[in-house]
Amino acid sequence: MPRVLATGAYLKNAAGLWLDGAWLPSPDHGDLVTPQACRALEDSLERLLARAGHHLDGLAHDLHPDFHSTRLAQALAERLGLPALSVQHHLAHVGVVLAEQALAGTPVEGPVIGIVLDGYGRGADGGAWGGELLWVDGPHWLRVGHLAHLALPGGDRAAREPWRMASAALHALGRADEITRRHAGAVGIERAHGLRAMLERGLNCPPTSSAGRWFDAAAAALGLCWQQQHEAEAAQALEALATQHDDDGRLTGFEPDPRLAPATLRDGRIDLGPVVAELFDAWSDATQAPQRARLAHHFHLAMADGLAQAAARAAAQDGCDTVVLAGGCLFNRLLSQALHARLSLLGLRVLRPVAHSCGDAALALGQAWIARQRLAAGMTQGHAATPSLPVRSARPSPRFPEPQPCA
Structure with a gap:
């Protein structure tokens, strides 16, 4: 041992x-x-x-x-x-x-699919990971999916200023012309205009798959938080708004609202862009408070559903039936419950830290x-700075269908 x-x-x-x-x-x-x-x-x-x-x-x-x-x-x-x-x-x-x-005394036998959601972790490719699907079997592992990338305008600074992530989402949606108009009142016209130029030129805008940064973008899209005073402030504000959604408006089984845009899957990437696009269209109208709460609620469920379906496909390909949930985003009770419910509905055993x-x-x-x-397993690599964990060579690369709704 x-x-x-x-x-x-x-x-x-x-x-x-x-x-x-x-x-x-x-x-x-x-x-x-x-x-x-x-x-x-x-x-x-x-x-x-x-x-x-x-x-x-x-x-x-x-x-x-x-x-x-x-x-x-x-x-x-x-x-x-x-x-x-x-x-x-x-x-x-x-x-x-x-x-x-x-x-x-209940060790897990065979491979599992891990869904890990947090703010940042250095990836095997050197990138900023944070919304990951991993296939893990003993010492072997493989990244089989992740949340779609958003730019990190300003690098680490974007994690402290959710308006930057909202701007990155607008740019990814082809709506960069809205960045200055939406954010100038909160951060100043020069900063908003400068950030748009940064995104358009790709200057200091590394990509990230972080679930935490998607939450930041969604919170700022609804006007909830521009700059964070403490960790996860924007995500907590979004969850608080989501819990205001009337029970009468919820569907059973934590299903996303079919009247709203779903996340989409392509080649193992779960894209929340269509979901966030609808948030931008509701944030400025103070008379739409119930609609904003419904959209915040739907964002959580759409993320959970997209991740659950991607995990189920990866599990089916490898013949495993267990999914592990982990990462700091699971402190979000609504997201955690929705993920567990959606995965269970798909016939998967769900484990998480207890x-x-x-x-x-x-x-x-x-x-x-x-x-x-x-x-x-005799797999030591001295002081290697990058992981050298092989995967089973017989395992084919995951194949996913063309983009389609997750609902």
Whole structure:
């Protein structure tokens, strides 16, 4: 049984040690943005190493090379002469659920499809992932789908200013001429005009598949939040509005409203553009409060339905029947319930974290679990900065039909 020390995530950091069939977590250190948090992580790693009797088989860390947690793992691995195993962020989220099942004595046999929804995680291609469908089988994994890309105008700044994501959605919809008119009153005409120029020229606008950024775009499209004062403020405002939707207007089984545009599927990409387009058309009319609540509610259900159908297709192709839900967006109760309901209706078994957080606070557990699978299979790659997890060569690439409604 490999002994693995994992250094956790960048935000909401906590480390942990997998030792002889038990998981020993460190205290929470908070975000690794202060010297105090970084020193606390260093101290925890030394204590966990001593707990293991200075005998480990490997260290696990996030795929991002610039995180303090990554650098600590690599430095400690070099000091001890051990492999440092990088684990992709969303793969680690799936690993949390699989580790929980094993620790409870009910290990999951065979492959699963993971739906992981959050704000950001460095992808295997170096991109900004955050709305992912992963096929996972022991140490093997493959990205089989994701939310359609939106531009991140201004890079990380876009995560703090939802109006930027709304502008990116307008640009993707071919409605860039509306950016200045819609946002100048909130951010100033020069900033709005400059952002439109940035999008049209593709300057500092990397793509992202982040579910969190789609929520930001939807919230700003309805005029709920222009700039965030705290994490997930826009998403929380959108969920709060969605819960105002009258029960009489809801359909059974968390089905999206058939009167509104659905998400669409193409080659494993779930596109919420048609859904967000209808939000833009309702945000400015104060007399349409019930309609805005209905649209916010529909956005949640359309996202859940699109993801569920994409996951069901991927599962059917591989013959598996289990879907794992993970990622910080599952703190959104409406989205979480809708995903579970839609997947169950499609005949799939649904697992999600129970004893641990669905967010980054538990990521070290998933890192350790995936690293253990690799070590047990003899798959060590030293200090590789990118994942080297092979997939089954006999597995064909997923094939999806032409674009069609998810309903």
